[in-house]
Each structure stands twice: as structure tokens, then as C-alpha cells.
Amino acid sequence: MLTKQEGSLVVVGTGISVAGQMTLLTRSVIENADIVFIGISNKVGENVVKKVNPNTVELNDLYTQGKSRAVTYQQMTDRIVDAVIAGQKVCAAFYGHPGVFVNPSHAAIKQVRALGLRAEMLPGISAEDCLVADLGIDPAAFGCQSYEATQFLFRDYTLDPHMTQIIWQIGLAGEATLGMLNADHCKVGLILYQEVLMELYPATHEIILYEAATMPLYGPKIQRFPLCELANCKPTLISTLVVPSLGLPDYHTGRLTKLGLTQEQVINYRKT
């Protein structure tokens, strides 16, 4: 007697340049799924996934003008979870890393697990990974603060200028409605960012507006300009803003003493 297949979910990330950055494991999960939900922001990427498994359903049709993105994310989650409940082996493929700043991926995994069914996430190459490679910035060298542009403006965060700042969704800075917008709406947000950053960095500090290549034969877009020109830059919906570190902070002598060390010793150890 045939027993009904139990539904399951694997959430995968296709990389930023989908044609070249999809891992072998992700490709195999896509290939072997009963159905693949696609949340990828460009047609080339969508087509790459469709070629691996033609049984796909797009998620981006759920974005509509005037509807809150929060509602859209809930609908995306429902679509994915409903297919799992129906007993399908489901793959949800998002561009980049599926767990980096993607709401429905985390929500769907949580809901599927709450139903007692199997759900897991595979990592993918995120915009931040591309940025580390393209800009030669090591996130651990100075430390790194990585956050969403609007949340940072809304909340009372503490910014450390010794750390590299990676600011996501700068093209929507200050946008509160979660509606369908384009990046022309962020002017006031950029002015505010410039003000906030200039309290901590010199006006001439070089900052970077970054876009990783989304297709294999294209290079990244890297615009470098002084902080005092931030308000005039023109980010797109896939721009990320990078504010390089001012350099390492002073040593913390109290903690060094507790470790039985002096500043001179640490400097000497680092030389040898």
C-alpha cells in the first residue's frame, strides 16, 4: 500500500550572480524538488533555476503597488507552507543567501517545523560576501556593523566608527510604509545619514556605494566619494552602502592588565 509522502522544505540561496554562484548542493536540491518557489529579482536568475527544474512558481508576482511588503511576505510564506502541508518536497530559492534579510525564508522554516515537518536552510553567497571579495574588506579585521538603513535611522543604535559599516537597503533609507517603492524616495533618509555619520567621521572620509554583479560577465559597480556627498548619491534598490573603518581603536588597558599583558607586549607579539 502506498503511503502519502510527508511534505518537507529546503530553503536555498542561489547567490547574487545566480548563473555562477549556485552551490552544487543547492542545484541538486532544486533539481530533486517536487516544486520550486522562486524569489529572485532578475529574469536571468529565474531562468537558470527554471532550467534546473521547470516546475517553478514565482513569488515576486505577490508584490503589488499599495500593498504593504509585510502582507506580501506573509503571502509568500503561506504559499510555501501550503505546498509542504500538501505533502510536496518543496524548495524555496531566494537570491543571495536565503537567510540574509529575507523574511519569508525564516518564517516558512519556523512554521513548517512547528507542524512537526522537516525544514532546513542551505547557505548561499550574499551581497556581503561579494562585497568582501570585490572591495577587499575583511569584516573581521576592524569588526563590522551590518544593518538595514531604515531600522538604523528609526532606532537608537550606537554606531562604532572603528568598525566597517555595511548598510543594507540604502535605496529605501527612511521608508516606513513597507509599500512598493523605488529608490527615488530616499533623499531625506540620505540627508539624515550624512548628518549622523558626519558626527563621527570627517566630511572627507571616503565611502562606497556598492552593487555586486548580478550576471557572470558583468563587473561590480563601485562608486567611491567623500561622506559630504552622500546626500547627492543615487542608490538603486540593490545598492549597499559601505563606510570603511577609521582604524582600530585604542587598547583597553584594564582588560589587558587582567590578562596579565601590557600594550607593548601585545604589539610585539603581533610583530613576531
Ligand SMILES: C[S@@+](CC[C@H](N)C(=O)[O-])C[C@H]1O[C@@H](n2cnc3c(N)ncnc32)[C@H](O)[C@@H]1O
Ligand atoms: C532584501 S535584501 C536581500 C539580501 C540578499 N538575501 C543577500 O543575501 O544579499 C536586499 C538588499 O540586499 C543588498 N543587495 C542585493 N543585491 C545586491 C547587489 N547586487 N549588490 C549589492 N547589494 C545588494 C542591498 O542592500 C539590497 O537593498
